[in-house]
Amino acid sequence: MDIRFLGGAGEVGRSAILVNDRLLLDYGMKSGNPPQFPGDVDPDAVVVSHGHLDHVGAISSLLSGDARPSIHWTPPTREFALTLARDTLKLHGGTMQCPFTETDVQRITQVSKTHGYRETFEVAGHEVSFFDAGHIPGSAHVLVDDGETRLFYTGDFQTAAQQLVSKTTARPDADAVICESTYSDLEHDDRSAVEDQFVESVEQTLWEGGTVVIPAFAIGRTQEMLLICERYDIPCYVDGMGKQITEMLMHHLEFVRDADALRRAKSHARFVTGRDGQRKRIAEQNTAVITTSGMLHGGPAMTYVPAVRSHPTNKIALTGYQVEGTPGRDLLETGSAEIDGRMMPVSARVEQYDFSAHADRNGLRSFLESYADEKVLVNHGDRCEGFAAELREDGYDATAPELGERIVM
Known part of the structure; x- marks a missing residue:
């Protein structure tokens, strides 16, 4: 060969x-x-x-x-x-x-x-x-x-x-x-422990009256976050390409672990249309927003991050690896990120969780x-x-x- x-x-x-x-x-x-x-x-x-x-x-x-x-x-x-x-x-x-x-x-x-x-x-x-x-x-x-x-x-x-x-x-x-x-x-932390930490952190922010932006890859990670939010009754919106991918998976449920759980997760979330300033209104709500892009270099995250960045009650919960040179990596390391061509300092809390699919x-x-x-x-x-x-x-x-x-x- x-x-x-x-x-x-x-x-x-x-x-x-x-x-x-x-x-x-x-x-x-x-x-x-x-x-x-x-x-x-x-x-x-x-x-x-x-x-x-x-x-x-x-x-x-x-x-x-x-x-x-x-x-x-x-x-x-x-x-x-x-x-x-x-x-x-x-x-x-x-x-x-x-x-x-x-x-x-x-x-x-x-x-x-x-x-x-x-x-x-x-x-x-x-x-x-x-x-x-x-x-x-x-x-x-x-x-x-x-x-x-x-x-x-x-x-x-x-x-x-x-x-x-x-x-x-x-x-x-x-x-x-x-x-x-x-x-x-690298050794990943125990998956259930990562989930518990993530849920506790999100619930704490919502209890304090803040908004949690959850940047996530459209394929796989968005649906993983939806399942976790439904399981722990965390109110959430989903935005970006992840909406389309989630809809698509409804036609291929034999390829997921629990079809009923994914159906419930889809019903639990509210899908964002993006019309008439909807995203900015959502960013002011006491809720979680799961959105692309996972590394903050595009997608609706470009609206949500600037909208929540100024208040330390809010949170940005990164759910995957941030490649060097991406805005997500810069945000983790410096507390600032270039969003739509502007360097923005972020006062909202920034956390990273290892939900790796590798x-x-x-x-x-x-x-x-x-x-x-x-x-x-x-x-x-x-x-x-x-x-x-x-x-x-x-x-x-x-x-x-x-x-x-x-x-x-």
């Missing part, structure tokens, strides 16, 4: 792996100004692990020429990918920062094929199976068999259960594993115990070589491929 790393090697973002020059695993974009994309490629088919921008963000560009590779994914991943592609067009369409057009996005529907978990399908001369990765709804580990070698591509995964999705339990036999390593140097150091190690005798290729992380070296010390055959590197097995 011939494996080429076109993106996501030694970095988080623009994941793309080419197998036997025919089958492409993921084709994402790395957010930034300007965004970054993987190397050019002309595959026979594409298999997508899940619907986050760093794994699906550049898929449409594969259809910009005459090529029409088939695209294989779970039903939620297809819907997420189309939504993200249209959002990218809205933000960057018609500029050098967007390598595809609306026509390319429309072509996705012509070549798309959806599959469920543990269904084996043939594509580009390979047998492929999806397994639940426990990351977001529809996220998948991908098992690829070319008749000689079985490759297990983990995609992004979580070994601890979330409110929205169950943890990964799949450990199929494989000869080699491409393993993500996002949090290979396995931590212990989760990664426990997962890889099932593959102690197989070849491990470490990718999707800021310290891939460091993690691979730690694995080698413990007897693993582990390496961290570099960007553009080709591995032959």
Whole structure:
């Protein structure tokens, strides 16, 4: 088997792996100004692990020429990918920062094929199976068999259960594993303890008469926050792309942990229309607002944060990792953030909670115990070589491929 790393090697973002020059695993974009994309490629088919921008963000560009590779994914991943592609067009369409057009996005529907978990399908001369990765709804580990070698591509995964999705339990036999390593140097706090701290903090702010703005990623994190708010009867609004994603998931409830709980959470929340100054009125209410963007670089958060920033009774509760250089990271480190081109000091309390949908150091190690005798290729992380070296010390055959590197097995 011939494996080429076109993106996501030694970095988080623009994941793309080419197998036997025919089958492409993921084709994402790395957010930034300007965004970054993987190397050019002309595959026979594409298999997508899940619907986050760093794994699906550049898929449409594969259809910009005459090529029409088939695209294989779970039903939620297809819907997420189309939504993200249209959002990218809205933000960057018609500029050098967007390598595809609306026509390319429309072509996705012509070549798309959806599959469920543990269904084996043939594509580009390979047998492929999806397994639940426990990351977001529809996220998948991908098992690829070319008749000689079985490759297990983990995609992004979580070994601890979330409110929205169950943890990964799949450990199929494989000869080699491409393993993500996002949090290979970190141990997450106990999930239930994080929830308890978050709920106590939000309830305290509401009791004091304040407003809580909860920036959250649209796919996965928004729904996780809705489930927690409903479970603890916290009054909340939801705004931004998370509204659309939540509605979409109502048609794919077999991919969530508890369909009834998600229905209740959706009914419990109030969806913001954004008309006639509604957001500014909501920001003055004694309530929680779950809104995009999760790192404060766009979305309705650009209205809510300035509206609540001046009063220390209010709170901004960040629910995920804040990448260096983003307004969310600046706010955590300096108490100020650049919002819509203006540097704003924030007097509202700022807190961060680790609701990660990725396995931590212990989760990664426990997962890889099932593959102690197989070849491990470490990718999707800021310290891939460091993690691979730690694995080698413990007897693993582990390496961290570099960007553009080709591995032959």
